[in-house]
Amino acid sequence: MMSLTLEALPKVEQLSARVIRILGLNPGNMTLQGTNTYLIGTGQSRILVDTGETNKPEYVSLLRETLQQHKTGIHHVLITHRHHDHIGGLEGIFPLLDQPPKVSKVKADKQEKIPDSLQSILTYLSDGDKISTEGATLKVVTTPGHTEDHFSLLLEEENSIFTGDCILGQGSTVFEDLFLYMKSLEKLLLLSPTVLYPGHGPVVANGREMIEQYIKHRNEREQQIVNVLEKCTNPVTPEEIVQIVYKEVTEPMLLKAAENSVTLHLDKLRKDGKAKCITGDSSESKWCLIPNSNI
Incomplete structure (x- = not known):
């Protein structure tokens, strides 16, 4: 929140x-x-x-x-x-x-x-x-x-x-x-x-409209993360993605929350078969897209 x-x-x-x-x-x-x-x-x-x-x-x-x-x-x-x-x-x-x-x-x-x-x-x-x-x-x-x-x-x-x-x-x-x-x-x-x-x-x-807004917001955030992964030639960490997607955020507590959100988005992309984690399961893990995953 x-x-x-x-x-x-x-x-x-x-x-x-x-x-x-x-x-x-x-x-x-x-x-x-x-x-x-x-x-x-x-x-x-x-x-x-x-x-x-x-x-x-x-x-x-x-x-x-x-x-x-x-x-x-x-x-x-x-x-x-x-x-x-x-x-x-x-x-x-x-x-x-x-x-x-x-x-x-x-x-x-x-x-x-x-x-x-x-x-x-x-x-x-x-x-x-x-x-x-x-x-x-x-x-x-x-x-x-x-x-x-x-x-x-x-x-x-x-x-x-x-x-x-x-x-x-x-x-x-x-x-x-x-x-x-x-x-x-x-x-x-x-x-x-x-x-x-x-x-x-x-x-x-306006119940239906609010639900649609929630879905739209999460899909837009996911697409921003996908765009970062597409542009990076090497696997990246959630922290590195935060620095690109959340440029306006500077407060440490909000940055931590943003990193957690990015990690959860990456995990969803993994479950969707669109991304994979290269090393570990912490915030230091590095991520990349799976080729030909129909993103």
């Missing part, structure tokens, strides 16, 4: 007849205005998407006030991915509820550290699963890339999507695997959503 002039967001806002956004009250460089948590449904018990961070009593109080105002509770919590600013506040909301809610997420391939207190209530989701509550039907859309366990949710009654950190309301997001991330963006594009409810930042009213 990058430094932005952030749009001011209210702490609580009714976004549609069946969606209320409650800010996690954890603003920062990586979380923008804070984590968006969403209360979904119209009945006396609803679904909560994401829970913010650990030890945020102000958020817990805000959620309590919202539940009381709407005379409702929470019967199911959906965690879009494993990052602490989405799952960290989970146990903090339990005292607000008459009984522990069902908690669901997508299972990661790597070993996950699940607190003992969650073992009995945690269930795992798969692509296409549906979760219903009064007034709302959510369909699970697995969207790995930001993290391997990331998923989005299609709200069928609105044709809108809760995108987690796959797409933000402002700026661009980070990712662990660009190859998977691009496939996830294409998957969301096929759904042609009207509205996006992101994990951070304001609601996106």
